[in-house]
Amino acid sequence: MQSNANLSSARRVSGPLRRQLLQWGAASLAAACLPAAAQAPAAAAPMRLIVPFTPGTGIDLIARTLGPRLSERLARPVVVDNRPGASGNIGTEAVVRAAPNGQTLLVSVNTLVMNRSLYPQLPFDPVKDLVPVALTSWGQLLLVTHAQTGFRSAGDLLAAARARPGRLNYASPGVGTPHHLSMELLKQTAGVFLTHIPYRGSAQAVTDLVAGQVDAMFLPIHVALPQVRGGKLVALAIGSARRHPLLPDLPTLAEARAGSVDVDMWYGIFAPTGTPADQVTRLNREINELLGTAEVRAAFQTQGMDPATGTPDEFRRLVERDADRWARLIRAQGIKAE
Missing domain, CATH: 3.40.190.150 (Bordetella uptake gene, domain 1)
Structure with a gap:
């Protein structure tokens, strides 16, 4: 009844005020007709x-x-x-x-x-x-190279890097990405130097890696796996503390004597x-x-x-532990x- 009274009052006014009253009255009537479940409280x-x-x-x-x-x-x-x-x-x-x-x-x-x-x-x-x-989850990074390098293990890559400091390079989707910092951690741990080639995203980086324009890269396992299985990339090691069921024969970096480097990515x-x-x-x-x-x-x-x-x-x-590790x-x- 209160809504009807408001509508009656609206008829005695004109212009914008009348329109506002009519809209408010119509909204009130519509809300009154909704079941309780449809009138969502703030908590919903x-x-x-x-x-x-x-x-x-x-x-x-x-x-x-x-x-x-x-x-x-x-x-x-x-x-x-x-x-x-x-x-x-x-x-x-x-x-x-x-x-x-x-x-x-x-x-x-x-x-x-x-x-x-x-x-x-x-x-x-x-x-x-x-x-x-x-x-919510963990993601793994694979250390990969293109087929023409002849490298078959992480040890091969690091030995070549020691023999030719700065001559080998690696790609990443950009400065500060997990792909970039993971390689920098490997370089620091192994005491080698590879030149960083940053890209704007993964797609072109992977294309150039497959084509032999760059020598190595860390890639998420789901990105690298099709290229590895297709023979276009060679997986050298997995940057985890343990092997992965999708590649049970691929050693960890520690097993490959490349240093105790665990670069798994957490999501949350x-x-x-x-x-x-x-x-x-x-x-x-x-x-x-x-x-x-x-x-x-x-x-x-x-x-x-x-x-x-x-x-x-x-x-x-x-x-907190990871923040300290990457800050160092x-x-x-x-x-x-x-």
Whole structure:
């Protein structure tokens, strides 16, 4: 009855005020006719999963695989929001600046902690200004070369690099990427020098590597595997602590006597600092359960990622250790973001 009275009052006025009253009255009547479940409370506001890189990446796949399933479990919409740019810093800052109410999360990779040292003038701290929610997966990097080099092991590559300092080169998708810093870590550990050839993305780098324009590269296993199986690239070692089921005969860098170098990439989900602990705990629990399902494991494995779980505190310790490790390398090698 109150809505009808408002509509009657609207007839006695004219112009913009009348239109506003009519719109308000119509909206009120429509809301009154909705079932209770359709009148979403604030708690059911959409959750945004911000991906700081372009669609189609492994990080994007994580968000788009978990998003719909998380929506079902939380009974709220979940939207994937790609915010690429500045090596992931644009999307990361959007989450850092978001309200700590559980409505905005970051899906990222260990590039996050590398950026902390590569970009010391950032207006935020990607470690201190984010709360680790859940580790989602690990990705492996293969050390590969083109078929014409004649190298058959990581030891062959390093021996050639020692014999001809600076004559060999390696590609990466850009300064500060895991591919780049992984090779710099190998160089530092083995005491060799290879010239860095940075590209703008992986596609052209892989094309030039296959063509023999560059000598070596670290590549994610799902990117390298088709080229290796096709005979266009030679896998020299895997940058992990253990061998991978997809390439059980390929040794680790340590087994190849190239140094104890583990450059696995972690992926995970973060929230703004100040997010209530109970929300972080619930999100961690729901995500861990999703990661244990067969369909999520299968989706991840198409991108060469192995699902992983743990508590928020365990993930926090991993992030802090990794931030320190890459900071030491970046300082020692004098690496600067371009």
